[in-house]
Amino acid sequence: MTSNQLKRGDTVIVTGAAQGIGRAIALRLAKAGARLALWDIAAAGLAETAKKCGALGVEAKVYSVDMGDRGAIEKAGNEVIDDGGAPFGLVNNAAIFPRSFVLDMDPDEWDRVLRVNLTGPFLAARTIGPSMVAAGRGAIVNIASTVPLRGDPQGAHYASAKAGILGLTKSLALALGPHNVRVNCVMPGISDTAQPLGGMSRDELLARGKQIPLGRIGQALYVDGSGRRTERCSGHSTSPRSNTRLRQSLRVAPWLPWRHP
Numbered sequence: 001m002t003s004n005q006l007k008r009g010d011t012v013i014v015t016g017a018a019q020g021i022g023r024a025i026a027l028r029l030a031k032a033g034a035r036l037a038l039w040d041i042a043a044a045g046l047a048e049t050a051k052k053c054g055a056l057g058v059e060a061k062v063y064s065v066d067m068g069d070r071g072a073i074e075k076a077g078n079e080v081i082d083d084g085g086a087p088f089g090l091v092n093n094a095a096i097f098p099r100s101f102v103l104d105m106d107p108d109e110w111d112r113v114l115r116v117n118l119t120g121p122f123l124a125a126r127t128i129g130p131s132m133v134a135a136g137r138g139a140i141v142n143i144a145s146t147v148p149l150r151g152d153p154q155g156a157h158y159a160s161a162k163a164g165i166l167g168l169t170k171s172l173a174l175a176l177g178p179h180n181v182r183v184n185c186v187m188p189g190i191s192d193t194a195q196p197l198g199g200m201s202r203d204e205l206l207a208r209g210k211q212i213p214l215g216r217i218g219q220a221l222y223v224d225g226s227g228r229r230t231e232r233c234s235g236h237s238t239s240p241r242s243n244t245r246l247r248q249s250l251r252v253a254p255w256l257p258w259r260h261p
Helices: 019-033 043-054 068-085 107-135 156-179 202-211 219-225
Strands: 011-015 034-041 060-064 088-092 138-143 181-187 249-252
Touching: 011 019, 011 068, 011 107, 019 034, 019 043, 019 088, 034 043, 034 068, 043 060, 060 068, 068 107, 088 107, 107 138, 107 156, 107 181, 138 156, 156 181
Parallel strands: 011 034, 011 088, 034 060, 088 138, 138 181, 181 249
Antiparallel strands: none
16 A cells, blocks of 8 residues: 655645644645645735745745635646646635624525535545545545534534534545545634634633633644644644544644544
8 A cells, every 4th residue: 555644745735824723734734845735815825824834945836716616626626736746635724704693694604604614625625535546645634623512603604514524524534545545624622813803802812711721722833733732633634643543533622622522
């Protein structure tokens, strides 16, 4: 069987790479020598991530990709394959979280969130997966959330989409595992990133840390694999040390157990 370990120069796609957890993951992979394909719609942030990755001595190409647009996903995926062959890794990190009370939610908003947060990762895997199967190696990491475990009256669409990511991950793992392609899921808790600020002030965000036994909220570095939780994070899930990990849902939160049943 072909070795299923990240090698220097292997291509890894990171969606939602313009900021926060996506940027942290990209930088962690750059430190490991990966060749990065960075997807996002935020051009300035994407360029900054590429610059930071380039400073670590790796190639980082940017792609303007709306994860709610099937055509854009398939176009970018095929361009990555045409440019460098089968990618070794795909990190489905991009997501949106507009806040709306569940009974007042516009169905169009529901559709948009499900399209970006769930259908987008499916389409990315569908586009990239066949090349991984043909190569006989690869790793897909889907970024979910702990929100489905507790619910959110202002985020029923987000919770539902991220719950769907758990099922998608396990289904992809069963389909691709026999072909030496690993599929895993990371479930970050509330973190010091831009996303939660859509529903609260920064002071409110930091105050949430007082409700957590360890007295702090999460940081992007917890998810990129460079913090104390290196053995349980997405940067690690594409690394040589995670060669046997398959269809795990790993919680990354200061107050939750790591492994989802």
